[in-house]
Amino acid sequence: MTLPLIDLHRHLEGAVRTSTVLDVAARTGHELASRSKPRTALVADGSEGGLLPYLAKVDVAIGVLSSLDDWSRAAGEAVDDAFDDGLDYLELRYCPGIIAHDTGLAAEAVIDAVSDAVAERSARRGLPVGLIGIVVRHLGAGSAEQQMATLLSRRESFCAVDLAGDEANFPAQLFSDAFGKARDAGLHVTIHAGEAAGPQSVWDTVNHLGAERIGHGVRSAEDPQLMEWLAEHGVTLEVSLTSNTQTGAAPSYAHHQIHKLLAAGVPVTLNTDNPRVSNVKLSQEHQAAMNEVGLTAEQLATIAQQSLAAKFS
Numbered sequence: 557m558t559l560p561l562i563d564l565h566r567h568l569e570g571a572v573r574t575s576t577v578l579d580v581a582a583r584t585g586h587e588l589a590s591r592s593k594p595r596t597a598l599v600a601d602g603s604e605g606g607l608l609p610y611l612a613k614v615d616v617a618i619g620v621l622s623s624l625d626d627w628s629r630a631a632g633e634a635v636d637d638a639f640d641d642g643l644d645y646l647e648l649r650y651c652p653g654i655i656a657h658d659t660g661l662a663a664e665a666v667i668d669a670v671s672d673a674v675a676e677r678s679a680r681r682g683l684p685v686g687l688i689g690i691v692v693r694h695l696g697a698g699s700a701e702q703q704m705a706t707l708l709s710r711r712e713s714f715c716a717v718d719l720a721g722d723e724a725n726f727p728a729q730l731f732s733d734a735f736g737k738a739r740d741a742g743l744h745v746t747i748h749a750g751e752a753a754g755p756q757s758v759w760d761t762v763n764h765l766g767a768e769r770i771g772h773g774v775r776s777a778e779d780p781q782l783m784e785w786l787a788e789h790g791v792t793l794e795v796s797l798t799s800n801t802q803t804g805a806a807p808s809y810a811h812h813q814i815h816k817l818l819a820a821g822v823p824v825t826l827n828t829d830n831p832r833v834s835n836v837k838l839s840q841e842h843q844a845a846m847n848e849v850g851l852t853a854e855q856l857a858t859i860a861q862q863s864l865a866a867k868f869s
């Protein structure tokens with residue numbers, strides 16, 4: 557029996573193809589096009605020495621794609637790539653606020669361009685895609701309120717909202733008002749936590765932001781009480797095997813926290829995070845789960861069930 561292939565945690569910015577970034581850079585005269593090894597700015601080869609250097613490689617694409625047409629193209633190609641890898645369902649997330657901040661485009665126009673492109677390509681491919689709007693942490697609480705207001709002005713475009721960026725320096729508590737408004741609007745909530753900060757960050761996220769899922773969350777494995785709580789409340793972790801080892805959130809494939817999390821009954825899923833930056837496909841992550849991490853066929857079936865149960869649309 558073939559298991560469904562479901563990605564619940566994939567960033568559009570980190571999914572923009574290297575070839576597309578370089579094509580746009582050449583067209584616009586962006587300095588990336590004249591570098592001798594531009595790929596090293598866009599793709600992680602092994603450990604990146606922390607979350608922020610990894611995120612810098614995600615962000616490079618945002619600095620290059622400068623028009624609405626560029627974002628439409630990237631969004632359509634992201635759906636194509638998921639389809640070509642054999643996915644049955646995809647949740648694609650992105651941060652209109654950061655794209656607007658870095659390009660000067662209006663965030664609402666970016667949302668409309670991405671939504672239209674994804675709807676068109678999703679229908680053409682027959683691949684259901686849910687969109688998640690991200691609020692970024694490191695512009696602070698005031699900006700977060702504005703970013704959330706923009707996402708809510710396009711409420712119908714999104715199945716959920718997320719908080720991403722500099723987890724270690726911007727704790728969840730700062731964002732409780734913004735995420736309360738999203739919950740009031742009926743949006744699902746997933747939050748990046750337990751990646752660049754420890755278990756307390758995950759506790760803060762479930763206590764202050766009402767997270768139903770946690771982006772990564774792998775450091776929850778450091779706290780048995782937290783694992784028990786997550787299992788009891790069915791809060792699902794969006795694990796990304798390769799990304800987690802590249803950011804240093806997990807020590808290695810073989811010693812990934814997913815072993816402890818599964819043993820404790822915490823619902824986990826397998827996701828790509830940033831296919832370009834991590835240089836992975838979801839099908840490869842599932843291969844790695846078996847061959848490098850050492851998960852059993854039974855565990856993979858459990859993960860597939862948990863992915864189906866945790867999807868937002």
Ligand SMILES: [Zn+2]
Nearest residue numbers: 567748771829
């Ligand atoms: Zn992420």
